[in-house]
Amino acid sequence: MEEAVPDQAPGRPHRVGARKIEFAELNGTPEHAPRRLSGITEFDRVAGGGLVRGSVILIGGDPGIGKSTLLLQVMCRLAGGARCAYISGEEAIDQVRMRAQRLGTAAAPVQLAAATNVTDIINTLDSAQGPDFCVIDSIQTMYLDALDSAPGTVGQVRASAQELIRLAKRRGTVMLLVGHVTKEGAIAGPRVLEHMVDTVMYFEGERGHQFRILRAVKNRFGPTDEIGVFEMTDRGLSEVPNPSALFLAERRGNVSGAAVFAGIEGTRPVLVEIQALVSPSPLGTPRRAVVGWDSARLAMVLAVLEARCGVSVGPNDVYLNVAGGLRIAEPAADLAVAAALISSLTGVPVPADAVLFGEIGLSGEVRAVSQTDLRLKEAAKLGFSSALMPRRPGRSKGEDSIRMLEFAEVGDLLPLFRDKQAKPVGRG
Ligand SMILES: Nc1ncnc2c1ncn2[C@@H]1O[C@H](COP(=O)(O)OP(=O)(O)O)[C@@H](O)[C@H]1O
Ligand SMILES: [Mg+2]
Incomplete structure (x- = not known):
């Protein structure tokens, strides 16, 4: 008992009671949701x-x-x-x-x-x-x-x-x-x-x-x-x-193991302090504890520091903390994390007037990140005078309010922590 359905391809089942949907042009005037x-x-x-x-x-x-x-x-x-x-x-x-x-x-x-x-x-x-x-x-x-x-x-x-x-x-x-x-x-x-x-x-x-x-x-x-x-x-x-001011409110100047990251959350720049502590481990297997960042990312930064820059954490515990309870997902925090780690290892503070941002690649290269101008502007607004950041080929003029120190390799950070007298690990 076959029923003839005129505009239907032969062999396709016909669904009783089904209607045709209506198509619309993609290019229409959308009704704005109030x-x-x-x-x-x-x-x-x-x-x-x-x-x-x-x-x-x-x-x-x-x-x-x-x-x-x-x-x-x-x-x-x-x-x-x-x-x-x-x-x-x-x-x-x-x-x-x-x-x-x-x-x-x-x-x-x-x-x-x-x-x-x-x-x-x-x-x-x-x-x-x-x-x-x-x-x-x-x-x-x-x-x-x-x-x-x-x-x-x-x-x-x-x-x-x-x-x-x-x-x-x-x-x-x-x-x-x-x-x-x-x-x-x-x-x-x-x-x-x-x-x-x-x-x-x-x-x-x-x-x-x-x-x-x-x-x-x-x-x-x-x-x-x-x-x-x-x-x-x-x-x-x-x-x-102004969350940056709040997140930096409890910051102590001139301590080793801390670096200010110039981050972006959505459309807004946010400065936060990244704290690292590298200390001798009492355990056979050293601990890696992270609050507010990705622990896999920390492992990567540690591996790059060791393999590409000869910075060895050795059998030490490593603690990493984003001060103020913010959770950061941006890879742009890599450079600030690396600086905080090296600073804790050497006991030499990161320059107190500097913010950092930049992604680190597996070969140790510092990679460009988005929204550089926004990060620099926020840093200048909060009184920072320099930025440690990736290289920028086509830089726009007119950001004289902040000194830009551009890095191609994460290893280029090391001289910053070398000139002052280094303390042994664990007392930094
Ligand atoms: N009398 C109070 N004075 C100050 N803070 C209070 C007071 N009562 C509650 N809070 C704060 O409000 C929080 C509870 O908030 P609430 O909106 O009930 O949380 P949720 O609905 O997520 O469970 C408490 O953790 C406390 O920080
Ligand atoms: Mg409730």
Whole structure:
């Protein structure tokens, strides 16, 4: 019983009830997604320049890092011009009120609820008077009746998020989902949520430090390498418009083993101090401990120093730390790491007025990195007078504010640490 389908190639199965999709020209006028600024610049930048209508944002981070605080502050700021709701599944209404009072934002017209049943929540949000912005704190506490599994299980988290995302798309609500990070570092079960949502942000910080860094790791509406820097105070999170000054605040002059790296985070230059300590190891196998950088990258820099420059770390422990709790992913930090290591080994400080940047290749060459001008400008702004950096063939004129010392090989750094009297390793 063959049915004749006129415009279908012979031999292809015909699907009953299927319609044809419509194609559009690539070259059309895109409809610009309207964005809303919260006025918290550090947050808006990470969001890609404001929050897009109907988008769903997942904010992950360790418990206690400040996710609830941040989102309550964002909601209170947005509430001036839009309907905002804050639904807590973790804290009682009074707890959230007390936080708002501490933050000094209790007067903001944010609608507050303590609820965990997703069906009830969607039923409430899905009305003409429903909110434009809604925080769900946290997605791990939410559950759907229809599922047997407990809240926080992968099935519940995924199904709850799916329902909330569907509502966001249908109504144009901006949904901000809080997600706790598990021990393995993934948000609620093998990263199930990350590809469902439009934007994923992580809120990070070192315990014992006041700095908090908001980082976009995925964004359908903006770049992903932007960071927002905050400081946790008893009045909540305050913005840090000039992170370099903050990261360098505790810097001590003229100590060996420290080098200032001129880095770029997203569109913004950030200066941080890289600290290295090379000390005799009491263990048979020396330790390599890294905080804030990639340990494989450290191993590479150590190997290049040894093989290409004759700088041997020998049986010493090596510790490397990015001061202030920032995590750096840029290979441009190589040169600063190498200088900090050589400085610790020789006991001779890196020139205190210098910043460093440049990638190191396996043959010991110092390779060019992007955004040189931006790095130099920031260094000059913070009072540095020289930059140890890769060679630049076509240099632009007019950066006289900073002295540029160009290096072709990492080994060319060595004379800097030679002229003064060297101390033996371990007491530098
Ligand atoms: N009374 C307080 N005074 C100062 N800081 C506080 C106070 N209460 C909480 N905090 C800070 O807020 C943090 C908790 O933030 P919170 O937003 O609840 O984190 P999360 O939602 O990520 O678990 C605490 O770790 C602490 O640093
Ligand atoms: Mg919380």
